[in-house]
Amino acid sequence: CEPSQPVFPRHVCDADLLGRDWNSGMKTLPLPLQNSSSIYDVVSIPGKGLGVVATKFLPRGTKIIVEEALLSVPMPEMVSGQGFRIADMLTNVENSFEALSPQQQQSFLELHDHRFTGDEDQSRLLTILRSNAYNTGDDHVGIFPKIARINHSCKPNSGNFWSKKKSHRIIYAFRDIEEGEEITVSYIPLLKSIQERHARLYQYGFTCDCSACQSSESSMRRTKISNTIEILEQKVHLQTLKDRTIEKMLAKATNLVDMIENEELGDYLAKAYHLTAVFHERKGDVVEAKKWATKELDMYQLAELHSMDALTTIEYIDDLSMTEMMKLLPKKEI
Numbered sequence: 001c002e003p004s005q006p007v008f009p010r011h012v013c014d015a016d017l018l019g020r021d022w023n024s025g026m027k028t029l030p031l032p033l034q035n036s037s038s039i040y041d042v043v044s045i046p047g048k049g050l051g052v053v054a055t056k057f058l059p060r061g062t063k064i065i066v067e068e069a070l071l072s073v074p075m076p077e078m079v080s081g082q083g084f085r086i087a088d089m090l091t092n093v094e095n096s097f098e099a100l101s102p103q104q105q106q107s108f109l110e111l112h113d114h115r116f117t118g119d120e121d122q123s124r125l126l127t128i129l130r131s132n133a134y135n136t137g138d139d140h141v142g143i144f145p146k147i148a149r150i151n152h153s154c155k156p157n158s159g160n161f162w163s164k165k166k167s168h169r170i171i172y173a174f175r176d177i178e179e180g181e182e183i184t185v186s187y188i189p190l191l192k193s194i195q196e197r198h199a200r201l202y203q204y205g206f207t208c209d210c211s212a213c214q215s216s217e218s219s220m221r222r223t224k225i226s227n228t229i230e231i232l233e234q235k236v237h238l239q240t241l242k243d244r245t246i247e248k249m250l251a252k253a254t255n256l257v258d259m260i261e262n263e264e265l266g267d268y269l270a271k272a273y274h275l276t277a278v279f280h281e282r283k284g285d286v287v288e289a290k291k292w293a294t295k296e297l298d299m300y301q302l303a304e305l306h307s308m309d310a311l312t313t314i315e316y317i318d319d320l321s322m323t324e325m326m327k328l329l330p331k332k333e334i
């Protein structure tokens with residue numbers, strides 16, 4: 001499945017008068033306390049409005065923000081060719097907003113409010129929701145005021161995970177993040193060419209100029225990654241595969257891991273590790289299969305120790321251990 005993404009288009013943020021100019025390091029207006037923490041600060045980022053920056057070294061796996069939705073409403077109906085029927089949401093949003101405390105209402109209203117030309121008559125509550133909402137599971141969308149300050153990158157350093165179990169969203173470091181580095185997540189599926197990604201991001205009102213967007217090699221590699229995943233996923237479900245095909249698929253899966261690691265696409269690593277594990281298993285190499293499944297588990301557990309994906313992988317590793325044990329038993333005892 002694709003990584004978590006914001007649900008509605010987002011655009012230029014007008015709140016960047018708050019905070020400090022990160023380039024000069026000069027303090028301007030202090031931000032409200034809720035916008036910062038001991039490990040990150042919300043600051044002005046040239047060309048991006050506000051953004052979230054690490055105030056200290058954050059090791060891989062750090063939970064940077066864990067946040068419950070301030071407000072959550074049912075997802076509007078999607079009409080083919082027209083998009084979401086946002087207007088249908090108005091009553092729900094107004095009712096939910098009314099139920100918030102004055103302080104909560106203020107933190108909602110402070111968020112970026114993007115309006116497309118022609119949106120002038122739209123309710124402010126709706127345009128803020130559209131500019132900042134992430135899904136909150138079960139066909140609902142919500143506002144996470146802290147997470148809403150995080151900008152997009154096509155090579156994000158952080159993952160964005162909705163915990164169904166705990167009903168909160170978690171932003172966690174895919175890799176070590178240096179002090180002063182901007183925390184980024186992805187708003188869109190990333191296994192696309194630069195052109196396709198920019199077409200998707202157009203609705204958010206900016207053109208991404210991250211390092212991946214400046215590299216045609218990266219663009220080609222992503223298309224190749226996407227095609228490879230498709231081939232492997234087709235084959236992995238086939239009950240009978242010739243030994244030669246399994247060898248070929250295993251080589252493809254190993255290459256897939258290399259490509260995804262080189263592209264630093266944390267969101268897709270667990271899938272690549274899983275495919276590699278399964279083709280090792282189908283080759284009969286349970287020890288290697290376990291090694292790759294353990295890497296898969298590690299990726300899932302960065303977000304949440306006992307997520308559904310993590311638990312499924314633990315079961316898979318248990319099954320592999322059982323097979324390994326059976327193989328070690330003397331034949332007559334089986």
Ligand SMILES: C[S@@+](CC[C@H](N)C(=O)[O-])C[C@H]1O[C@@H](n2cnc3c(N)ncnc32)[C@H](O)[C@@H]1O
Nearest residue numbers: 010011012013048049050148149151152204206
């Ligand atoms: C929800 S806001 C993210 C935080 C926002 N910068 C703020 O000031 O609140 C999304 C908006 O941030 C800006 N943004 C996000 N990622 C960006 C990027 N990589 N480059 C330029 N602008 C970006 C765009 O204006 C986008 O519509």
